[in-house]
Structures are given as structure tokens and as C-alpha cells.
């Protein structure tokens with residue numbers, strides 16, 4: 140098997156006022172090396188929980204989460220994480236935030252600076268490298284968080300609604316940038332989003348989750364070639380897949396009762 | 399929130415500087431006017447004899463002059479400040495690590511917190527009689543009580559600071575490869591600095607209040623002692639000089655800490 144990330148019958152519960160709440164009830168998913176997988180599903184279906192287990196921030200109650208065939212035993216710089224809440228260090232400037240992981244990896248100062256500036260430039264924050272997070276807009280904070288994850292150059296990118304706070308234009312720009320770096324450096328990406336268009340546009344496969352308990356509802360292959368372009372975005376095939384994803388996200392109940 | 403771009407900064411430096419001076423000068427002018435008005439009201443009230451035994455500003459000023467000339471004001475002030483600084487500094491230096499340990503290790507919290515919660519409910523001033531019995535009437539009991547006052551204010555604040563550190567910031571550091579030690583030094587300490595500084599300001603106020611009261615008992619010098627002695631001689635002028643000195647010094651120390659707070663925690667989003 141050459142799957143980069145595997146979830147095997149993963150169950151995750153949270154204690155809730157005496158009872159237990161099942162956030163994930165048996166999730167099986169294999170993500171191949173260099174694959175781009177997006178996850179969509181209703182709010183509260185366990186998307187962030189799934190991702191934080193791959194990041195090593197939470198452990199499954201039963202089942203296992205494997206990265207490179209080995210059980211995840213904690214976070215590591217091989218997996219970059221972009222959190223749904225930007226999680227920038229407010230006392231550090233944009234550049235210092237981006238350099239944080241590089242410092243921990245003991246990257247020499249000169250190279251650190253170069254790599255940080257490259258990542259900052261990539262997300263278009265060059266002019267704000269010395270600004271504090273409080274002076275940034277929501278979308279700029281999110282871009283800074285993206286740069287921080289990119290800078291350490293992880294093999295796996297775990298992204299939790301990273302483009303959620305961005306305006307439509309910046310969002311499309313960053314989607315294209317992400318696809319470009321992904322196809323150049325071939326990372327494995329697990330990308331959570333609310334946006335069905337975005338899910339289809341980026342992915343090799345779209346995972347549609349359902350709630351109560353959180354589980355995988357459907358996995359839809361996106362047989363569209365890369366590089367993805369505006370032309371592809373407007374193609375009938377794109378629209379067909381998009382509608383299929385849309386239906387399985389927003390009409391889960393009908394599908395379940397019809398079956 | 400407005401975003402200040404580097405472009406804005408270079409485009410209108412003149413205008414910005416003007417705005418800044420206006421922002422700092424206007425409150426100063428208003429404050430000065432309020433001060434003058436207050437003294438004027440005081441002078442009128444004293445001149446008309448509306449309040450019995452109220453000294454006039456002029457009498458208090460001339461008394462201050464003699465107290466400065468004969469050196470009593472300076473030595474009293476020095477004595478009080480020395481007590482406050484020693485007690486306060488000791489309190490802060492002990493409280494911050496204890497608060498950190500309580501916030502970081504649940505076991506430490508479980509052991510220490512009941513004591514802190516209990517002693518917190520006792521006003522430090524209420525401990526003065528006990529301190530005198532246990533420690534005599536020298537410098538030690540006074541400093542001990544001030545120490546307790548500042549310790550209590552700071553320990554709770556730094557403990558709360560650690561507990562309130564945003565969990566996602568800790569996770570963000572962990573996924574970037576930070577160890578527990580690095581997380582403590584690079585995330586927990588800076589994130590709780592604002593809380594600690596608030597605790598330090600409260601502690602300073604408490605210390606200052608406590609020193610004056612502590613000096614009412616068996617001191618040989620100090621602003622509180624001077625007031626007590628003046629009261630037995632019915633020397634209203636000297637009482638006023640001491641009171642005003644206490645107020646001014648307290649204000650100056652608080653402003654200094656506020657300045658430090660602004661500098662150290664300017665990164666905070668203010669609502």
C-alpha cells in the first residue's frame with residue numbers, strides 16, 4: 140500500500156453531560172501519496188476532528204490513524220496544519236509568525252529569512268511582513284497562517300477551511316497558487332471546505348461526510364485534468380460533478396430514506 | 399479596524415505626527431485645567447470657612463515648603479517607598495512563578511489553590527495586628543504585609559493568565575514542532591503577560607494602600623507615620639501634605655506600570 144494517510148475504522152467520542160457524544164462513528168479513508176482530497180459536509184459532522192487526528196492533536200477512541208503506514212503518535216513538522224481559527228501568535232509580526240516553525244527546525248537565520256519571505260510573498264503579504272496580526276484583516280490573517288504552514292515545507296498539508304474568510308478574488312488566486320505548488324512539489328493535501336465549487340475545483344477526490352454520528356457519506360472522484368483552469372471551471376463536466384457533490388451534501392436525508 | 403499600510407505611513411508623516419501630538423497634548427491641557435479648577439474650589443471653600451478646620455492651599459503649600467526644607471518629606475517618602483518596593487517586588491517575584499506552576503500543573507493548582515482562595519478573602523490590613531505580634535514592630539512586619547498584598551493580587555492574575563491561554567495557539571505551536579518547554583516559553587509566557595501586568599497594577603495599588611496603614615503602627619518615619627503623628631497634634635497642614643504626596647506617588651507609579659503595559663502588550667487587539 141502506498142497510502143500516505145489512512146483512517147481505519149476511526150471512532151471518536153466526546154463526553155457530554157453524563158452521556159457520550161459520537162463525533163466520528165467508524166471512518167475509513169485512504170489518501171494516496173501526493174493526492175489532493177477535499178472534505179465537505181454539514182457543520183458539526185466531524186471534519187475538524189478528523190483532521191486534528193491526522194495532525195496528531197487528538198487520538199481516536201478506537202481504530203487507527205496511520206501516516207506512512209505508522210500510527211500517528213503526536214504532531215510533527217512533516218504535517219503542516221492550517222487551523223480554522225487562524226491561530227496566529229498575536230505578539231509576533233507576520234514574518235516572525237512565519238519563521239516560528241523554521242526556528243524550531245533550527246534553520247539558519249539567513250535561509251530562514253529567505254524561506255519566510257518567499258512564503259509571505261506567495262500569499263501576497265510582502266508589504267505587511269513587519270505588521271502585527273491585529274493590524275491585518277481576517278483574510279490577511281488567514282493568508283499569514285497559510286504562509287506559516289507553507290514555510291516549513293511539510294509533505295502533508297492539513298487545511299481546515301483555509302480560504303473561508305477570503306473574498307472571492309483572493310480565494311481564486313490562492314486556490315490556483317495552492318494547486319501550482321501542489322503540482323510542483325507534490326505534497327499530499329487534506330483540505331476541508333464548506334464550498335462545493337472549491338472542493339471540486341481542487342480535488343482528485345471529494346469526500347462527503349454526514350452528521351449524527353459523523354461518517355463518510357460518499358466519495359466522489361473528480362476526473363478532471365490538471366492544471367485546472369477557468370475553462371475547466373466552466374465546463375459541463377465540472378458542473379455535473381459539482382451538482383453530484385451538491386446533492387450528496389444538501390440532500391443527504393432524501394438519499395438515505397430513498398435507499 | 400483600520401489597516402495602516404506602510405504606504406500611508408510614508409505618504410502623510412506630517413499629518414500623522416500632528417495627530418499624535420494632538421492626541422497626547424489635549425488630555426494634558428484638560429487635566430491641567432481640572433487641577434487648577436480643583437485647587438480654586440478648595441481655596442474658595444477654605445476661605446469661606448465652609449468646612450471646619452480645612453486648611454487653605456496656601457497654608458498647605460507653605461507647610462510643604464518647610465517639610466521639604468527640613469528634609470522630613472524626603473525621608474518619609476523614601477522610607478515608605480523603600481517598604482513598598484521591597485514588599486511589592488518580593489510579592490511579584492514569588493507570585494508569578496507560583497501562578498505559572500498552578501496554571502501549568504493541575505496537581506500544584508489542587509494543592510495551592512484552596513490556601514490562596516482562603517487567604518485572598520482576608521484583607522491584608524486585617525493581618526497587621528497578627529504581623530506585629532508575630533514579627534515585632536520593626537521593618538519586617540510591614541514589609542511582610544505589603545508582600546502578602548502584592549502576592550495575592552499577582553498570583554491569581556498570572557494563574558488566570560496561564561489557564562486562559564488560547565488552546566489553538568498551543569496547538570499551532572505543537573504542530574510546528576514545539577516541545578512543552580518551548581510552548582511554555584514562547585506561547586504561554588507572552589500570552590499571559592497582559593494578565594500578569596494587570597495583576598501587577600492591582601498589586602501595586604494594594605501595596606501602596608497597605609504601607610500607609612502599616613506605618614500607622616510603630617514606625618519611626620514614613621508618610622503614614624507622619625500623618626498619624628500630625629493627627630495627634632491636630633496639624634491639618636501636615637496631614638494634607640502627606641495625603642497629597644501619597645496620592646501623587648501612587649498615581650505616578652500606576653502610570654509607570656501602565657506605560658510598561660502599553661509597551662509590552664501593544665500587540666493586543668483592543669475592543
Ligand SMILES: Nc1ncnc2c1ncn2[C@@H]1O[C@H](COP(=O)(O)OP(=O)(O)OP(=O)(O)O)[C@@H](O)[C@H]1O
Pocket residue numbers: 153154160162181182183184185186187188189223353
Ligand atoms: N473538544 C470537544 N468536546 C466536545 N465536543 C466536541 C469537541 N470537539 C468537537 N466536538 C463535537 O464534535 C462534533 C464535530 O466537531 P468538528 O469541529 O469536527 O465539526 P466540523 O465538521 O469541523 O464543523 P464545522 O464545519 O462547523 O467546522 C461537533 O458536534 C462538536 O460539538
Ligand SMILES: [Mg+2]
Pocket residue numbers: 186187188223299
Ligand atoms: Mg471545523
